Amino acid sequence: MPRKPLSPAESTPFPRPLSTVDVIILTLLDDALQVLLVQRDSAPDEPFPGQWALPGGIVDTARDLSLEDCARRKLKEKTGVDAPYLEQIGSWGDASRDPRGWSTTHVYLALLPAASLHPTRGGNVSDVAWFPVHGGGSNPVAPPLAFDHDRLLAAGIARLRGKAEYTSLPIYLLPPTFTLSELQQVFQAVLGRPLEKKAFRTRILAAGLVEELDAMRETSRRPARLYRRRAGQGLHYFPRALEPHSVASAAD
Amino acid sequence: MPRKPLSPAESTPFPRPLSTVDVIILTLLDDALQVLLVQRDSAPDEPFPGQWALPGGIVDTARDLSLEDCARRKLKEKTGVDAPYLEQIGSWGDASRDPRGWSTTHVYLALLPAASLHPTRGGNVSDVAWFPVHGGGSNPVAPPLAFDHDRLLAAGIARLRGKAEYTSLPIYLLPPTFTLSELQQVFQAVLGRPLEKKAFRTRILAAGLVEELDAMRETSRRPARLYRRRAGQGLHYFPRALEPHSVASAAD
DNA sequence: ATAATAGTGTCTATAAGACAATATCAC
DNA sequence: GTGATATTGTCTTATAGACACTATTAT
Numbered sequence: 209m210p211r212k213p214l215s216p217a218e219s220t221p222f223p224r225p226l227s228t229v230d231v232i233i234l235t236l237l238d239d240a241l242q243v244l245l246v247q248r249d250s251a252p253d254e255p256f257p258g259q260w261a262l263p264g265g266i267v268d269t270a271r272d273l274s275l276e277d278c279a280r281r282k283l284k285e286k287t288g289v290d291a292p293y294l295e296q297i298g299s300w301g302d303a304s305r306d307p308r309g310w311s312t313t314h315v316y317l318a319l320l321p322a323a324s325l326h327p328t329r330g331g332n333v334s335d336v337a338w339f340p341v342h343g344g345g346s347n348p349v350a351p352p353l354a355f356d357h358d359r360l361l362a363a364g365i366a367r368l369r370g371k372a373e374y375t376s377l378p379i380y381l382l383p384p385t386f387t388l389s390e391l392q393q394v395f396q397a398v399l400g401r402p403l404e405k406k407a408f409r410t411r412i413l414a415a416g417l418v419e420e421l422d423a424m425r426e427t428s429r430r431p432a433r434l435y436r437r438r439a440g441q442g443l444h445y446f447p448r449a450l451e452p453h454s455v456a457s458a459a460d
Numbered sequence: 461m462p463r464k465p466l467s468p469a470e471s472t473p474f475p476r477p478l479s480t481v482d483v484i485i486l487t488l489l490d491d492a493l494q495v496l497l498v499q500r501d502s503a504p505d506e507p508f509p510g511q512w513a514l515p516g517g518i519v520d521t522a523r524d525l526s527l528e529d530c531a532r533r534k535l536k537e538k539t540g541v542d543a544p545y546l547e548q549i550g551s552w553g554d555a556s557r558d559p560r561g562w563s564t565t566h567v568y569l570a571l572l573p574a575a576s577l578h579p580t581r582g583g584n585v586s587d588v589a590w591f592p593v594h595g596g597g598s599n600p601v602a603p604p605l606a607f608d609h610d611r612l613l614a615a616g617i618a619r620l621r622g623k624a625e626y627t628s629l630p631i632y633l634l635p636p637t638f639t640l641s642e643l644q645q646v647f648q649a650v651l652g653r654p655l656e657k658k659a660f661r662t663r664i665l666a667a668g669l670v671e672e673l674d675a676m677r678e679t680s681r682r683p684a685r686l687y688r689r690r691a692g693q694g695l696h697y698f699p700r701a702l703e704p705h706s707v708a709s710a711a712d
Numbered sequence: 713a714t715a716a717t718a719g720t721g722t723c724t725a726t727a728a729g730a731c732a733a734t735a736t737c738a739c
Numbered sequence: 740g741t742g743a744t745a746t747t748g749t750c751t752t753a754t755a756g757a758c759a760c761t762a763t764t765a766t
């Protein structure tokens with residue numbers, strides 16, 4: 209039962225669904241797109257004890273001013289940082305997705321650079337870990353996730369992949385400065401296919417969404433020019449998609 | 461207070477936000493994009509009495525199997541029909557958008573052909589009406605909507621306009637058979653700008669998303685070939701946007 | 713010099729924009 | 740025939756793909 213009685217104004221004639229927020233936190237680690245997952249409590253009266261799940265939880269109307277606020281809070285709790293990109297992916301609400309009853313989750317996608325995380329690959333808690341997202345990678349993503357989190361994660365990945373075809377979105381997976389080769393590698397990791405070097409560089413530079421720095425990345429080979437996102441530039445929409453694709457599903 | 465006590469499994473340590481669904485129902489009437497609005501109850505203890513609002517209401521966990529289910533129910537209640545296109549636009553949840561307290565609305569976009577509606581322009585109830593969506597039309601959209609429905613509507617229109625640039629989405633605003641000129645008019649009404657005739661026709665036909673019928677639309681001028689959506693074809697993504705556009709806001 | 717990665721030159725292919733020309737109907 | 744709308748021809752332009760070539764570093 210609720211902790212406090214509802215005031216008359218708050219009283220409504222319907223039982224309210226449980227409201228939660230889940231965050232799909234992605235970054236690029238070891239040249240692969242990886243997702244942050246948390247292991248659920250092992251207490252047997254908890255739903256999906258011990259299973260891996262997306263970070264998230266119940267909306268706390270006393271602390272969270274808004275759904276996005278709640279997502280930012282979850283993000284900060286698990287990573288210790290704010291994400292340079294946070295987007296709502298959608299909401300899934302029905303009677304059966306949570307054994308506790310009718311519930312709705314509001315899913316957000318957060319992209320952040322791996323370099324912004326703590327030294328030991330970001331996870332500062334033992335029940336938090338990064339998993340590669342690849343369908344065909346050597347180490348597959350964790351076993352089936354709790355609740356319906358598999359489909360939520362799939363929707364987040366699909367959104368990122370889809371937007372990578374015609375926007376600059378994957379740039380948010382990189383630290384503030386990067387080389388064009390690194391940027392191309394991020395796009396390739398997201399899209400799961402190689403891209404043409406010349407076409408890619410022309411596309412990025414013609415869009416004017418990065419600016420040259422006076423510094424180079426010094427490696428054991430030829431140094432590469434460093435760039436950074438142009439200040440105040442949001443997501444860039446390219447006039448053409450990266451590859452002629454044809455049809456998609458009926459809704460979104 | 462809730463009508464029935466919560467079972468232990470349903471008990472959660474947080475007060476739950478109010479969950480609602482609102483539907484942005486759009487169609488093409490009189491060559492203009494129009495939205496279906498409902499006038500709220502005039503009882504002074506109701507929030508926003510007498511004001512126009514998007515059709516919607518509280519999620520009924522006893523009747524609605526899912527959020528989308530709920531959206532379909534609202535749609536059917538107001539129009540009497542199912543929409544050939546229904547997409548979730550997003551969810552807005554915060555402490556202040558509803559005077560009754562912390563609430564979340566789940567917003568859906570429905571596109572349907574005007575011809576599918578009842579004879580007298582669809583509205584079979586006196587407190588339901590279509591309003592043109594145009595910013596610069598002769599008859600502007602209704603005065604400020606109830607709650608935060610202005611921004612919800614704006615988000616829905618923006619989604620439709622955005623997708624019209626690089627998908628076939630506006631086709632769902634037309635009846636099952638149509639001419640290419642009519643299809644072009646729908647795109648123009650959505651985008652608010654004229655399109656090049658030849659380029660538009662090539663684009664549509666090359667995509668293979670319509671099929672020629674053996675019938676013509678007979679008017680007082682040269683008859684025009686009728687087409688219909690190819691069966692089983694979902695939303696089509698064109699390889700190029702209709703016009704080179706550059707930047708958008710930071711998140712979606 | 714060689715290996716490796718960074719970066720460029722140049723050609724082709726595709727699809728959109730511009731805009732004129734032609735086709736088919738009612739009258 | 741004229742007027743109106745449908746449909747097509749053709750040229751230009753912009754940008755992605757292919758792919759070979761040059762540039763710069765460490766060794």
